[in-house]
Amino acid sequence: MKIICPECKNDKEIKSDDIEVGRWFECDYCGVSFEISKIKDDGSPEIKIIEEEK
């Protein structure tokens, strides 16, 4: 299935096994890190950007 990068709106293909709260992904396009914060009732993941301290 696909998830949408919250930063650049490109989609990323992930395995359905990887849809799990707390799972991290990195966008292939803009390099931002984001995680699944919640699974909605319809089974689709809710995404939030991980703020990195620099």
Ligand SMILES: [Zn+2]
């Ligand atoms: Zn992105």
